[in-house]
Amino acid sequence: MEVTENYRKVLEKVFFRSFFLQALWNFKGMQNAGFLFAIKPVLDFIYKNDEDKKNAYLRHMDFFNTHPYCASYILGCAAAAEVRYSKTRNAADLRDISGVKKILGGPVAAFGDSKIWGTVRPFAALLGTIIFFLFSKNVTFMWAGPVAAFLFYNIIHIGIRWRGIFRGFTQGESAFEGLFTGRGHKSFGYMRIIAIVLVSFLLVKGFMAEASSIWVKLSYPVFFVTLAVFVRSVSATALFYIVVVAGGIFARYCH
Numbered sequence: 001m002e003v004t005e006n007y008r009k010v011l012e013k014v015f016f017r018s019f020f021l022q023a024l025w026n027f028k029g030m031q032n033a034g035f036l037f038a039i040k041p042v043l044d045f046i047y048k049n050d051e052d053k054k055n056a057y058l059r060h061m062d063f064f065n066t067h068p069y070c071a072s073y074i075l076g077c078a079a080a081a082e083v084r085y086s087k088t089r090n091a092a093d094l095r096d097i098s099g100v101k102k103i104l105g106g107p108v109a110a111f112g113d114s115k116i117w118g119t120v121r122p123f124a125a126l127l128g129t130i131i132f133f134l135f136s137k138n139v140t141f142m143w144a145g146p147v148a149a150f151l152f153y154n155i156i157h158i159g160i161r162w163r164g165i166f167r168g169f170t171q172g173e174s175a176f177e178g179l180f181t182g183r184g185h186k187s188f189g190y191m192r193i194i195a196i197v198l199v200s201f202l203l204v205k206g207f208m209a210e211a212s213s214i215w216v217k218l219s220y221p222v223f224f225v226t227l228a229v230f231v232r233s234v235s236a237t238a239l240f241y242i243v244v245v246a247g248g249i250f251a252r253y254c255h
Helices: 005-020 032-046 050-059 071-088 091-134 144-181 183-207 214-233 236-253
Strands: none
Touching: 005 032, 005 071, 005 144, 032 050, 032 071, 071 091, 071 144, 091 144, 091 183
């Protein structure tokens, strides 16, 4: 679906309204009222007849629940399906409107929980913590850590909301292939690797802060480089135990 100037203005309204997706969260329909509130500018733009608007509103009051940030992809895709149906009045296009919400709500929720809650949020906290400790001796700049965490998290968060609406509208269901397997998906994997290495860096640095032996000090960069090289081939669970055991050894013998 092509984004004309008129549609761009309407989709921008959808973007701003998407922040209120969970404002009317309820046990019966979960995010249904919030979804209707977000997509309403599209419905009002394409349907001029009151009866058509009413039917469209009712369609989007069905049960809906997914990750609030990644829901933007479904919003864009559903908006494109509504535009198609308004032109064709085809039963297949009508089924696509509710179908995309029902079929993709679960996978998108799983993706968002894993990548946003399980990767971006902890990484932002880690980034803020490291910067905080770097400036811990300078009270004036200690606020840089929380600010960096806030900016990093929200740049990704808002970027997903914005990109999702427009990609969902222009690319339809194919937009989800890029979400699940594209370069953005790979970046979350790199983020986890960097986070594990940074945590290990802080742990080893803390354990070896008082070490006096030259061999102990040399083992610090060797350990760090080795971890960075081989972290991809080790599972997260195994890596966790490796870090814990290594930390115990350093704590026992390096002080």
